[in-house]
Amino acid sequence: MRQNKYSAGKLTVEIVMILLAVAFFFPLYLTFVNGMKTYNEVITSTVALPHAIQFKNFATVWKQLNFAGVFMNSLIITVASVAGILIISSAAAYQLVRTPGRVSQIIFMMILSSLVIPFQTMMVPLVKVAKDLHIINTLYGIIMMYWGFGIPMALFLFHGFIKSIPRELEEARISTAAGRPGYFSGYCCRF
Amino acid sequence: MTRTKLRRIVTYAAFVSPALLFFALIILTPFLRAILYSLQDWNGISSHIRWAGLDNYRKIMSDGPFFKSLWFTVKYVVATTILVNAIGLMLALLLNLGLKTQNVLRTAFFLPYVIGTIIIGFIWQFIITQLFKEIGAGTGWALFAKNWLSIPGYAFWSLVIVAVWHSAGYFMVIYLAALQGVPKDMLEAAEIDGAGRWKQLWHIVLPLIRPAMTINLFLAISNGFKGFDLNFALTKGGPFGSTESLALHIYLDAFTKNLFTYASAKAVLFFVVLSAVTLVQVAVMKRREVEL
Numbered sequence: 001m002r003q004n005k006y007s008a009g010k011l012t013v014e015i016v017m018i019l020l021a022v023a024f025f026f027p028l029y030l031t032f033v034n035g036m037k038t039y040n041e042v043i044t045s046t047v048a049l050p051h052a053i054q055f056k057n058f059a060t061v062w063k064q065l066n067f068a069g070v071f072m073n074s075l076i077i078t079v080a081s082v083a084g085i086l087i088i089s090s091a092a093a094y095q096l097v098r099t100p101g102r103v104s105q106i107i108f109m110m111i112l113s114s115l116v117i118p119f120q121t122m123m124v125p126l127v128k129v130a131k132d133l134h135i136i137n138t139l140y141g142i143i144m145m146y147w148g149f150g151i152p153m154a155l156f157l158f159h160g161f162i163k164s165i166p167r168e169l170e171e172a173r174i175s176t177a178a179g180r181p182g183y184f185s186g187y188c189c190r191f
Numbered sequence: 192m193t194r195t196k197l198r199r200i201v202t203y204a205a206f207v208s209p210a211l212l213f214f215a216l217i218i219l220t221p222f223l224r225a226i227l228y229s230l231q232d233w234n235g236i237s238s239h240i241r242w243a244g245l246d247n248y249r250k251i252m253s254d255g256p257f258f259k260s261l262w263f264t265v266k267y268v269v270a271t272t273i274l275v276n277a278i279g280l281m282l283a284l285l286l287n288l289g290l291k292t293q294n295v296l297r298t299a300f301f302l303p304y305v306i307g308t309i310i311i312g313f314i315w316q317f318i319i320t321q322l323f324k325e326i327g328a329g330t331g332w333a334l335f336a337k338n339w340l341s342i343p344g345y346a347f348w349s350l351v352i353v354a355v356w357h358s359a360g361y362f363m364v365i366y367l368a369a370l371q372g373v374p375k376d377m378l379e380a381a382e383i384d385g386a387g388r389w390k391q392l393w394h395i396v397l398p399l400i401r402p403a404m405t406i407n408l409f410l411a412i413s414n415g416f417k418g419f420d421l422n423f424a425l426t427k428g429g430p431f432g433s434t435e436s437l438a439l440h441i442y443l444d445a446f447t448k449n450l451f452t453y454a455s456a457k458a459v460l461f462f463v464v465l466s467a468v469t470l471v472q473v474a475v476m477k478r479r480e481v482e483l
Contacts, residue, residue: 010288010289013285013290014290014292017285017290017296018292018296024302024303025299027314027318028306028314030314030317031314034317042321046318046321046322046325047325088209089210091207091210092207092210092211096207099203107207110214111211114218114219116466116469116470117222118458118461119417119438120441120461121225121458121459121461122218122221122222122458123221123441123458124225124451124458125220125221125222125225125228125455126221129220129224133216144217145217148214148217149217151210152218
């Protein structure tokens with residue numbers, strides 16, 4: 001094919017794109033470089049390289065922010081919420097696909113349509129609900145909220161995906177494995 | 192009821208109920224309560240809740256700042272949707288030509304998206320107030336000599352530029368995935384029939400990536416309407432509330448002015464506007480998609 005030849009035009013495009021990428025990357029570079037400067041250096045010139053490379057700012061921030069502790073919180077929230085979303089919504093999507101009928105249809109459409117609700121609509125009463133459930137200002141509280149907000153999108157993606165797995169594959173497996181739940185945990189998830 | 196049927200129902204419930212429970216608790220209850228609050232008069236603290244009927248909605252009709260932020264949000268959505276899709280599609284087309292460095296370039300353009308919007312806001316606040324001043328002093332260009340964040344028109348475009356810089360790479364990735372699904376033999380057939388690069392792009396590639404356009408427009412519109420973090424971190428809605436997005440406006444009403452129920456009414460209106468716009472957009476675009 002002609003398109004695969006490396007012509008002069010392509011070289012021009014390549015160079016332009018590299019320059020563009022450098023421009024795109026510049027703000028991130030700037031952040032990093034200024035992180036290594038002293039306050040006076042930043043004020044006199046933001047673009048200039050630091051006179052001497054020093055990591056004092058990073059050390060200060062590490063201590064002041066209690067970075068390790070805060071990062072641990074983020075890590076716990078991320079791991080727990082992603083794991084929860086995956087387990088809860090894949091299980092639900094599996095049953096909703098494999099048990100067609102009005103009930104499944106209604107549940108799926110109801111959860112899916114909540115994707116258009118902006119967060120700000122639910123934000124104010126959510127605080128109240130969280131207070132009522134005594135999960136406000138707790139790690140597990142925010143994890144549960146992430147579960148709630150993550151489920152619709154994950155369910156939608158899993159639903160489409162499970163539909164594409166041929167049924168015959170599954171039936172052959174169920175007869176040899178330990179029924180539906182056993183099939184789901186042992187086999188379906190591996191796709 | 193036979194034993195197998197009972198077993199089936201129990202299994203079904205066991206699989207579906209966790210999702211339903213969290214959906215009901217975290218999404219459905221707050222949503223229904225938002226509608227309920229919007230019909231009441233309550234400051235969020237006192238135990239006395241007064242039934243207000245449609246008073247909140249009537250009050251909104253004469254609320255200048257609300258319509259100001261609605262107008263800002265609409266302008267912002269139009270500008271970011273067009274720019275993010277145009278630039279994303281252009282990047283995707285160029286990075287699909289088979290350049291030698293295209294994998295590195297794709298990563299570079301996607302990189303800003305990985306960083307949280309709040310941090311992006313602070314980085315750019317620094318760039319606009321510090322670096323732009325230096326550029327202005329160095330080159331003498333009047334454009335950079337001003338403080339962009341303190342002039343309403345400039346503050347608007349600062350937000351748009353930062354938003355586009357932040358998410359163009361993400362839209363590029365979706366377009367790239369769609370471009371890779373365009374069959375090569377079709378393009379070759381068109382080339383044999385004498386179609387040039389532009390004709391191929393216009394008559395074959397663009398119609399075939401319509402589904403990606405539907406998704407991208409939907410994402411751009413709904414993200415634009417929901418924009419909060421960037422306005423919060425970069426301009427705080429200023430100068431003079433000229434860059435206050437709807438989401439930020441509602442947040443300020445609810446949590447700094449303690450107008451819980453009034454903010455809820457605005458939030459419900461916000462939901463109606465957003466769902467109407469996105470549903471119309473998806474319905475219109477879906478009808479124009481072509482099947483391969």
